Amino acid sequence: MTRSNPDDKNGKMPSYFNLPPLDVSLAFPQATPASTFPPCASDYFQYDDLLKPEEKAIRLKVRACMEKEIAPIMTKYWEKAEFPFHAIPKLAELGISGGTIKGYGCPGLSITGSAIATAEVARVDASCSTFILVHSSLAMLTIALCGSEAQKQKYLPSLAQLKTIACWALTEPDYGSDASALKTIATKVEGGWILEGQKRWIGNSTFADLLVIFARNTSTNQINGYIVKKDAPGLTVTKIENKIGLRIVQNGDIVMKKVFVPDEDRIEGVNSFQDTNKVLAVSRVMVAWQPIGISMGIYDMCHRYLKERKQFGAPLASFQINQQKLVQMLSNVQAMILVGWRLCKLYESGKMTPGHASLGKSWITLRARETAALGRELLGGNGILSDFLVAKAFCDLEPIYTYEGTYEINTLVTGREVTGFASFKPATQRSKM
Numbered sequence: 268m269t270r271s272n273p274d275d276k277n278g279k280m281p282s283y284f285n286l287p288p289l290d291v292s293l294a295f296p297q298a299t300p301a302s303t304f305p306p307c308a309s310d311y312f313q314y315d316d317l318l319k320p321e322e323k324a325i326r327l328k329v330r331a332c333m334e335k336e337i338a339p340i341m342t343k344y345w346e347k348a349e350f351p352f353h354a355i356p357k358l359a360e361l362g363i364s365g366g367t368i369k370g371y372g373c374p375g376l377s378i379t380g381s382a383i384a385t386a387e388v389a390r391v392d393a394s395c396s397t398f399i400l401v402h403s404s405l406a407m408l409t410i411a412l413c414g415s416e417a418q419k420q421k422y423l424p425s426l427a428q429l430k431t432i433a434c435w436a437l438t439e440p441d442y443g444s445d446a447s448a449l450k451t452i453a454t455k456v457e458g459g460w461i462l463e464g465q466k467r468w469i470g471n472s473t474f475a476d477l478l479v480i481f482a483r484n485t486s487t488n489q490i491n492g493y494i495v496k497k498d499a500p501g502l503t504v505t506k507i508e509n510k511i512g513l514r515i516v517q518n519g520d521i522v523m524k525k526v527f528v529p530d531e532d533r534i535e536g537v538n539s540f541q542d543t544n545k546v547l548a549v550s551r552v553m554v555a556w557q558p559i560g561i562s563m564g565i566y567d568m569c570h571r572y573l574k575e576r577k578q579f580g581a582p583l584a585s586f587q588i589n590q591q592k593l594v595q596m597l598s599n600v601q602a603m604i605l606v607g608w609r610l611c612k613l614y615e616s617g618k619m620t621p622g623h624a625s626l627g628k629s630w631i632t633l634r635a636r637e638t639a640a641l642g643r644e645l646l647g648g649n650g651i652l653s654d655f656l657v658a659k660a661f662c663d664l665e666p667i668y669t670y671e672g673t674y675e676i677n678t679l680v681t682g683r684e685v686t687g688f689a690s691f692k693p694a695t696q697r698s699k700m
């Protein structure tokens with residue numbers, strides 16, 4: 268039996284990728300031409316109509332590149348748990364790095380445009396979207412919102428072009444959900460700061476040129492932010508192996524032993540944990556659009572597969588139970604898009620609260636998990652093969668359920684907002700908000 272990947276030109280492609288794409292162009296005028304990735308059938312309620320022309324344009328540009336250039340290579344890299352560095356110039360050409368940041372060579376997209384672009388990347392490959400989100404919506408945005416003018420001019424242009432890559436390090440081995448209690452310390456010395464401590468799970472950190480690191484100022488006991496260069500003496504990064512999802516993303520354990528950071532690289536606008544929330548407010552909206560994109564991809568894949576594969580002499584799509592599952596997936600996607608779209612509008616009008624963002628991220632991720640489980644069932648045995656992409660997307664959703672606030676923590680953020688009671692600590696330690 269020959270086993271091969273879609274980008275293996277000499278090998279045999281999995282049979283369903285060899286079939287011509289279905290002609291869905293009448294029902295779905297926005298469908299793109301043939302590629303290994305199926306046409307987009309998941310925008311059933313035609314949410315495209317809600318987008319401004321420039322937002323539609325970025326969607327189509329990202330979709331075309333992701334389907335044609337990126338889709339054929341990602342399964343191989345996912346299986347190897349390696350990052351496809353040669354794809355970075357293609358991702359740079361998309362012009363989405365820097366997202367909503369204006370000036371400094373950044374695209375200055377609307378939050379909706381940036382969210383739609385995130386979904387389009389995630390629809391084809393979730394790891395790719397996480398790579399861009401960590402770099403852009405976390406690291407670049409921290410510099411843009413909290414950095415000095417000199418830092419913005421120095422770092423943002425090359426980050427926008429993906430000529431340099433950044434990561435964002437908040438989580439520590441002993442402080443995940445409880446990151447505000449982090450223990451990495453920053454001590455003032457002449458001309459700069461000495462950082463000591465550890466970080467865990469940090470995406471892109473194994474190869475990032477710039478590491479945005481959060482540490483506790485030993486004088487004020489508050490959280491400060493720093494830009495650390497990859498070659499800083501005392502800094503070591505070790506790749507975390509054996510992940511079951513987002514395998515292309517290179518997550519690292521960081522150890523800092525007396526790492527010197529010059530004064531010019533302290534991020535002056537990060538003076539407490541609350542300052543990270545300015546960044547997380549935007550990035551959580553973006554993260555909420557990742558499971559939307561992933562679910563769209565899963566639906567598109569299943570929609571095509573069910574029409575192409577036959578059992579009992581008829582297409583799988585003709586069986587009632589399969590239709591019921593497919594329509595449940597489609598309903599989820601339509602509702603997820605509506606919630607994600609409303610989050611963007613709340614943000615644009617200045618009305619979005621932390622509770623809104625947390626509810627959006629947690630609820631959308633929950634529905635995405637359900638959608639992925641149904642999709643995985645619909646593909647039968649092929650539903651557990653990464654070649655058919657649904658299994659890969661199924662696994663990729665797991666870390667997204669957990670990062671940027673777990674489902675439970677985001678639920679508690681919204682719960683605190685609607686009840687006035689904070690429930691993060693054990694009952695004996697709780698106080699009213």
Ligand SMILES: Cc1cc2nc3c(=O)[nH]c(=O)nc-3n(C[C@H](O)[C@H](O)[C@H](O)COP(=O)(O)OP(=O)(O)OC[C@H]3O[C@@H](n4cnc5c(N)ncnc54)[C@H](O)[C@@H]3O)c2cc1C
Pocket residue numbers: 401435436437438442443444445467468469470471513518666669670671672673674675676679690691692
């Ligand atoms: C693939 C991946 C990429 C990541 N990338 C980054 C990155 O780039 N930068 C970064 O800084 N971090 C990153 N993270 C870290 C991520 O944000 C944390 O994993 C997350 O915040 C959860 O922390 P934890 O894993 O330590 O889980 P824990 O905090 O140990 O939680 C374990 C379980 O307990 C639950 N729990 C915890 N506290 C409470 C409570 N008070 N009430 C109810 N339930 C609770 C949680 O919901 C969870 O189910 C990444 C994580 C992953 C898996």
